[in-house]
Amino acid sequence: MFESEFERNLYALRQEKLKQLEALGQSAYPNTFAPPGDHPLITIPGIRAEYDSKTGERLEAERIPVAVAGRIMAIRQQGKAGFATLQQEGQRLQIYVRKDAVGDAGFELYKLLDLGDHIGVTGYLFRTRTNELTIHVETITFLAKALLALPEKYHGLSDVELRYRQRYVDLFMNGVLNEADSSEPEGSRTALPSHICQDQADVGHPAQEIRVRDVFVKRAAVLRAMRKFFDARGYIEVETPMMQPIAGGAMARPFVTHHNALDIDLFLRIAPELYLKRLVVGGFDRVYEINRNFRNEGISTQHNPEFTMLEFYQAYANYHDLMDLTEELVQFVAMEVNGTLTTHFNGVEIDLGKWERLTMREAIVKWWPEEFGPPPSMVAFEKSELLLHFLDEAFQHLQRNYPQISTPTREVQGVNVERHRELRSLLMLINGQRILLRGDSTPVIKAVMESLGLPTPADPLPALPQSLGQTIAGIFEAVAERRLIQPTIIYEFPLAVSPLSKQKPDEPEWVERFEFYIGGFELGNAFSELNDPEEQRRRFEAQLAERERGDEEAHQMDSDYVRALGYGLPPTGGEGIGIDRLTMILTGARSIRDVILFPLLKPQKTVISDQ
């Protein structure tokens, strides 16, 4: 618990102060704050809302008696008087304590207070010479002690690691997450984590300033708005298993746990999808669930092992209906949470009122990098040989005209570094494809990639795209994903990467599926649900084959789900939306850790013992 001797001593000292407080007739840990009836208890936000607009003259004339409680965030001693700042619910109010107003005992108590202590006061409202709304204190009631020291009052807690590990401190210190102007000299309370603001200086649209606390207030508003949206449309909210015997509904590695009494392994769910569709089979035509999913994967600014997902299903709807619904939902939530459709993310202004819709193939063509020559024609997406041939030509075009791009150096002459990174991810994919075309083995693949100056993935080599569909999806991710800053719906996905979606009637290699992107990453995934049990069984079997080829993320067989489809799933559209990521977009937070109260961190090893 203690970081140092210093802290241990401080703790002991403040425990001693608690004893002195008790000697003054105060309770060290009182059960409640019960001010006398003629001083109504009011919250600090309540006071601010009601009296911020009242002038000093009016306050003096009315001499309004109040009682408030709060945490002491600042103390300014003035001899036989003093000011302090109380904080409650993220808002602050100044109090003024004079020895002649609170009496000798009251002033003794006041002098025993430390930053961080909780107190209750009674008194009346007035305005100081600088016109600040202040309580002229008459009585002080001690409520609880801070035995540990608060962080530095001006900069607050800015160490990113400490902010996450000790979120309770982060929250009451009210640090600003992203400032309106990073060069602002005065008035700012808290230094920012550098990764959040580092490149806002050179862009035209600085983020709105938002406090850590407010991010989570907004997160709650997001959830409230979503429930309001779906409840109003006749959906019912359900809860389906978090522990599942088969981790289905998505392509991801699950966490495993064990049930002792039944002696079976269970998986923390990676998605609720298959259970929700069972409910649609059962006659709940419109269902939604907001809950945690767990994926045993890496951690990044966009990934936390547990994250919150909204999933909803609507019978007699298809993916086109869901596109409309998605735009409505995001706009509704934005208005409820922010009162506006514009938001600032990563230094860019995003208009949530304007959506673009592109097929995946159109997106690849639109964002195809010119360094690789002309974009593929639509025909190239039809056959593996055609696409591989095209990629081969693109590679040669690049080699002829931009030989420097395949070099691994950071400083590439004449090529923007950001651009360089993008080109290389496509290059890597293309090389994987070309090598695959020649039937090379893993060591050969690694050697070739190394010789091309491309980063070699560690063992085991991640599964290379094995099918046309996987290649197309890979190309899309490499060329388009990070450029989709303004709201964009990407629709029509390859069958090979969509084991649960319904095929397009006219193009059976493509499915009725879309994802939507804002800020350069995926926020949601939706499709017309596959409801043919025989086709579903074949898809699962194809996935099993992928799994045997080493793709640990391939979908598992779920024969009970196939059986459920056997009873008849009506035509249904379903969608999942990442709540954390949507909250990031709506608050401007650039890391998913800034919208999750307690993000997963490695446990600390060096801890000084409590004794």
Place this chain on the structure above:
RNA sequence: GGACGCGUAGCUCAAUUGGCAGAGCAUUCGACUCUUAAUCGACAGGUUGAAGGUUCGAUUCCUUCCGCGUCCA
């Protein structure tokens, strides 16, 4: 998993070429009845993330490890 960066007092940060580890806030003591990053005076606070190496001498250079961050996979 890889590359790069960071880790110094409770907090926020300094420390020139490798040469006595410092400041502000907070804490402790003192002064001050309209301050607001209050002010003024004094005291105290350190195994420089850990271990090892090079050196007369390491916060600084090297190696390994731990934690965090960013980018990549």
